[in-house]
Amino acid sequence: MLLRRKSMALMFMAVVLMAGLLQGCSFKTDEKEGPGTELVLWTFNELHEKFFLQMADQWNQQHPDELINLKANTFPYDNHHSKLSIALQSGVGAPDIADIEVNKIGNFLKGIPQLVPLNPVIDPEINNIVPSRVQIYGKDGKYYGIDFHVGAEVMYYNKEIMDQAGVNPDSIVTWADYAAAGKQVLAKTGKPMATLETNDLWSYWPMISQQNSDFLDDKGELTLDNETNIKTLEFLQQMVKDKVAIPSPGGGHHMEEYYGFMNKGGAASVWMPMWYMGRFTDYMPDLKGKIIIRPMPAWEKGGYRSAGMGGTGTVVTNQSEHQDLAMRFLAFAKLSKQGNVEIWKQLGFDPIRSEVWTMPEAKAKNKFTEYFGTNIFDTLIEVKDEINAVHIGPKTPDIASAVRNKILYRTLQSGEDPATVLHELADELR
Amino acid sequence: MATPVHTNANVPTGQPPKTQRPARSQWSRFIHSSRTAPYVFVLPFLLSFALFFAYPVISTVIMSFQEVLPGITTYVGLENYKDLINPTFGKAILNSVLYTLLTLVVLIPLPLVLAVLLNSPKMPGRGLFRSVMFIPALTSVVVAGTIFRLMFGELDGSLMNSLLGVFGLEPYKWLMNANTGFLALIVLALWRWLGVNMLYYMSGLQNIPPELYEAAQIDGASRFDSFWRITIPMLKPVTIYVFTISIYAGLSMFTESYMLWNGNNSPNDIGLTIVGYLYRQGLEQNSMGFGAAVGIVLLVFTLVLNLIQLKFFGMFRKED
Numbered sequence: 001m002l003l004r005r006k007s008m009a010l011m012f013m014a015v016v017l018m019a020g021l022l023q024g025c026s027f028k029t030d031e032k033e034g035p036g037t038e039l040v041l042w043t044f045n046e047l048h049e050k051f052f053l054q055m056a057d058q059w060n061q062q063h064p065d066e067l068i069n070l071k072a073n074t075f076p077y078d079n080h081h082s083k084l085s086i087a088l089q090s091g092v093g094a095p096d097i098a099d100i101e102v103n104k105i106g107n108f109l110k111g112i113p114q115l116v117p118l119n120p121v122i123d124p125e126i127n128n129i130v131p132s133r134v135q136i137y138g139k140d141g142k143y144y145g146i147d148f149h150v151g152a153e154v155m156y157y158n159k160e161i162m163d164q165a166g167v168n169p170d171s172i173v174t175w176a177d178y179a180a181a182g183k184q185v186l187a188k189t190g191k192p193m194a195t196l197e198t199n200d201l202w203s204y205w206p207m208i209s210q211q212n213s214d215f216l217d218d219k220g221e222l223t224l225d226n227e228t229n230i231k232t233l234e235f236l237q238q239m240v241k242d243k244v245a246i247p248s249p250g251g252g253h254h255m256e257e258y259y260g261f262m263n264k265g266g267a268a269s270v271w272m273p274m275w276y277m278g279r280f281t282d283y284m285p286d287l288k289g290k291i292i293i294r295p296m297p298a299w300e301k302g303g304y305r306s307a308g309m310g311g312t313g314t315v316v317t318n319q320s321e322h323q324d325l326a327m328r329f330l331a332f333a334k335l336s337k338q339g340n341v342e343i344w345k346q347l348g349f350d351p352i353r354s355e356v357w358t359m360p361e362a363k364a365k366n367k368f369t370e371y372f373g374t375n376i377f378d379t380l381i382e383v384k385d386e387i388n389a390v391h392i393g394p395k396t397p398d399i400a401s402a403v404r405n406k407i408l409y410r411t412l413q414s415g416e417d418p419a420t421v422l423h424e425l426a427d428e429l430r
Numbered sequence: 431m432a433t434p435v436h437t438n439a440n441v442p443t444g445q446p447p448k449t450q451r452p453a454r455s456q457w458s459r460f461i462h463s464s465r466t467a468p469y470v471f472v473l474p475f476l477l478s479f480a481l482f483f484a485y486p487v488i489s490t491v492i493m494s495f496q497e498v499l500p501g502i503t504t505y506v507g508l509e510n511y512k513d514l515i516n517p518t519f520g521k522a523i524l525n526s527v528l529y530t531l532l533t534l535v536v537l538i539p540l541p542l543v544l545a546v547l548l549n550s551p552k553m554p555g556r557g558l559f560r561s562v563m564f565i566p567a568l569t570s571v572v573v574a575g576t577i578f579r580l581m582f583g584e585l586d587g588s589l590m591n592s593l594l595g596v597f598g599l600e601p602y603k604w605l606m607n608a609n610t611g612f613l614a615l616i617v618l619a620l621w622r623w624l625g626v627n628m629l630y631y632m633s634g635l636q637n638i639p640p641e642l643y644e645a646a647q648i649d650g651a652s653r654f655d656s657f658w659r660i661t662i663p664m665l666k667p668v669t670i671y672v673f674t675i676s677i678y679a680g681l682s683m684f685t686e687s688y689m690l691w692n693g694n695n696s697p698n699d700i701g702l703t704i705v706g707y708l709y710r711q712g713l714e715q716n717s718m719g720f721g722a723a724v725g726i727v728l729l730v731f732t733l734v735l736n737l738i739q740l741k742f743f744g745m746f747r748k749e750d
Contacts, residue, residue: 078693082713088500089718107716111499199695249584251606251697257585397715401695409697413606428516 036060036067037322039329040095043072044080047278048099048148048312051346055333058342068329077101088114088317096320097330100145102136102311103201106396109139116316116323117142121331125353129335130308132389133352137313145313146334149349151273152380152387153206153296153307156280160290161268164189169269169294175207175235178297182244185268192246192267195258196236198408199251201400202272206307207232209388211299215403220393224402225419225426233418237411247412259283271296273309274350274380281348281371288371295383306383308390350380357381398429487729493722500716510723519724521699522707523731528612529703530680533619537627537676538669544624545631546661560632563625574622575689579605582614582690605691608700615701618686623679627672634668635661670743674736681732684709704728 039056043049049072056070073095075083081104087094088108100108108115122134122143130150137145157169165188167181182193197203208214213228223229239245246267250257253272262270263284272279280291295305314334316326333339340351341361348368356362362377363369369376402425410416460466497506544563548556566574581589582604591601604610638661646656662669684705688694691701694710702710704724712721740746 078714085713085716089498089716107714108500110716112501114500198697255692256580257583260585260587401710401714405695405702406698409606413697428518 036069037325038069038071039097039320039322039326041070041072041097042080042084042095043074043099044077044101045099045312046074047347049074051342052097052333054346055339055342056329058338059329059332066325068325070329081107084108087319091319094317094319096322096326097314097316099312099314100137102147102313102390102392102396103400104397105137105145105313105392106394108315109137109144110394113139113142113144114318115144116318116320116327117144118146118316118327118330119143121327121335122146125331125335128355129352130354130384130387132308132387133311134313135389136311136392137315145315146330147311147313147352148334148343148347149273149275149311150352150380150384150387151275151309151311152350152383153202153209153271153273153309154379154383155269155271155294155296156276157269157292157294158265158267158287158290159292161185161189161191161265165268169292172294172297173301174303175297175299179235179239179242179244182239182268183242186243189268191265192244194239194245194269194271195248195253195262195267196240196245196408196412197252198247198412199404200253201403202253202276202309203248204233204236204403204408205390206271206273206296206309207236209307209309209390210296210304210386212304212388214388214391215399216391216393216395218391220391220395222395222399222426222430224399224429225422230419230422233407233411233422237415237418240412241415251409254279263287265290274376275310275348277348277368277372277376281367291372293372293376293379295379295386304383304386304388306386308387350377354384357384395429402429490722490725493719494726496719496722498718506719510720511727513720514723514727518699518702519707522702522704525700525702526681526683526704529615529619529683530677532612532616533623533680534673534676536616536620537623538672540620541624541627541672542631542662542665542669545628545635546657548628549632549635560625560628563628565625566622567626569622571622571685572689574618575686578614578618578621579690579692582610606697608698611690611696611700614690615683615686618690619683623676627676630668630672631665634665638664666743670740670745673739673743677736677739678732681728681735704731 041052052072053070056068060067084098085107119142133147133150134143137143162169165185167184172178172181185191185193208229211228213226215224217223248258249261253270263286280287298305314330316323316330320326337353340353340356343349343351344356344362345366357377357380363374407421407425410421411418494510495505495507497504547553548559584603586601590604594602604614642660643656646660682705683703687696687701687703687706694706696702708721708724711717711724
């Protein structure tokens with residue numbers, strides 16, 4: 001009798017265990033809080049999250065009959081893209097809306113994209129925005145993402161150091177002028193003119209883009225080791241040899257070491273996209289009022305003085321149950337005039353809708369105009385026609401990885417021959 | 431000898447037995463059968479094993495022969511395995527093997543010696559040291575990796591460069607150089623796992639009968655003789671265990687490198703491991719099929735290495 005009870009009890013436990021096990025496999029988390037349609041957003045940048053939440057509030061004020069309950073989540077950069085990729089591959093668990101960084105978009109455009117084409121909202125606005133900022137997230141005539149910004153590459157000069165060295169930044173027109181001014185800065189102040197990224201792309205890529213070159217051509221063929229790219233890398237290496245430039249402390253312009261170094265006036269200038277302004281205001285507070293923004297030097301007089309770099313496309317996934325609403329909300333946040341003004345005011349980005357650049361809001365007081373002055377957009381307007389579109393394709397994530405991990409390190413840190421390194425890596429990637 | 435009493439549980443006591451027992455239902459017979467019960471009891475394990483281990487492994491094997499793109503999956507035969515023959519994967523294997531060897535070199539003798547010291551009743555502050563050595567194992571590898579990245583930072587103010595400064599040496603870019611980068615990895619592994627391995631050895635030491643040492647002492651053996659001829663041979667099973675898990679842990683290392691270089695992007699891949707390569711290909715580049723092939727190679731590699739090692743230690747010989 002006792003044995004029987006025991007076996008029954010054990011059997012019961014086994015059933016409970018199995019039930020628990022199977023319960024663990026269920027994914028349903030259907031909780032509805034607050035009024036409105038729930039939309040889930042994933043991003044890798046806390047500031048983006050704040051921006052979207054703010055835009056959801058504005059949407060709700062203007063669309064009381066179509067309320068949105070936006071659930072936003074921020075994950076670390078790599079983690080975010082991996083999670084999103086797995087959710088889209090497996091067909092379960094993806095959010096309605098997600099951010100995808102431009103270097104990662106290639107992964108999501110492979111095969112049949114699991115994203116919703118945004119043409120219904122982009123096509124009517126294409127003449128009001130910088131078109132390349134949606135084209136880089138496109139495939140076969142369909143646009144899958146909308147960027148936050150133009151990402152115009154500019155030069156940030158430390159006016160204090162330049163004055164000490166007796167160099168007027170406005171007299172620097174070409175890269176040759178820049179290198180020569182760098183020698184003077186080094187001689188007068190003992191400080192390098194520039195820091196170069198060895199673990200990211202924002203020093204090297206814009207320089208080749210200025211010369212109509214790229215890592216891929218417009219057909220998606222690899223051009224990593226072409227003559228222009230080799231010469232540009234040789235130029236950078238020469239600056240390092242002359243001590244005019246140093247490899248960035250920590251490897252890149254987003255490292256704790258770099259912020260500390262630069263904040264103490266470590267180098268006289270740095271070229272980065274306009275979206276980098278937020279890093280100055282947030283992580284290099286001591287440079288407030290000392291940094292001026294100017295166009296990049298051109299390779300020859302009259303040449304291009306900028307390049308469109310980086311970017312985050314926001315997409316709607318095909319797993320969303322409210323694709324139409326998500327798309328319209330996205331258009332409200334990132335394509336509308338109101339949204340673009342907010343992108344500038346909140347994030348300090350150069351918005352893709354060009355009419356915003358000349359609006360009074362562009363000069364209104366905010367933390368960016370207080371830090372850099374009120375003429376930020378003058379620089380952007382000056383160079384707006386000098387920005388080549390970059391070529392993004394399925395190979396881009398692979399190329400970005402090779403440039404980040406190997407090419408820049410081996411040539412700028414270890415001093416290997418640029419032509420040899422570029423040929424070797426290009427062969428490996430082909 | 432008492433006669434065994436057979437009672438029929440179905441028959442209530444005090445009542446005349448019924449002439450015909452009620453027929454048991456199929457289900458009742460099934461769940462009361464002593465033949466099926468064990469299977470039912472192990473079923474939860476079998477199910478979880480099948481669901482969370484066998485199924486993923488089989489899927490991985492299948493995927494390693496496929497090109498998996500969003501929305502499209504195609505069989506590519508051995509293409510993924512052919513693509514594995516490339517310098518980057520070679521470097522990842524070399525790094526993983528080197529890391530494993532170096533961790534074996536430090537993480538077996540050091541914990542052994544420390545365990546012997548901390549096991550000695552003459553050692554002052556034994557409890558304190560045991561705790562202190564073990565605490566790092568409880569620290570998250572993410573936190574530890576971040577702290578080590580800052581310690582080995584390249585600016586003058588980082589801990590390691592401050593130490594160099596004391597001796598009047600120039601600051602050094604620790605994590606930009608293959609040798610010093612590896613040094614940081616090994617120091618991190620040592621800091622984290624020393625206490626765990628020490629604990630294994632301490633439990634092994636407590637199982638050695640004290641009579642052996644007494645007998646040795648009577649025979650005039652020195653302390654070193656006792657250590658060499660009694661402690662080390664008696665700890666062989668523990669050593670084999672630590673060796674086996676260290677090989678596995680070394681070859682599967684990823685998070686330490688990921689945290690130390692702030693992502694899977696160590697300069698010139700000086701910290702790239704096999705799992706790092708799997709992560710890069712499978713997730714960062716979205717080539718799931720190729721990543722699966724890397725995983726299968728790692729599985730076979732680890733299995734073969736561990737089998738050779740166990741064979742070498744005589745684990746497959748029958749006990750004397």
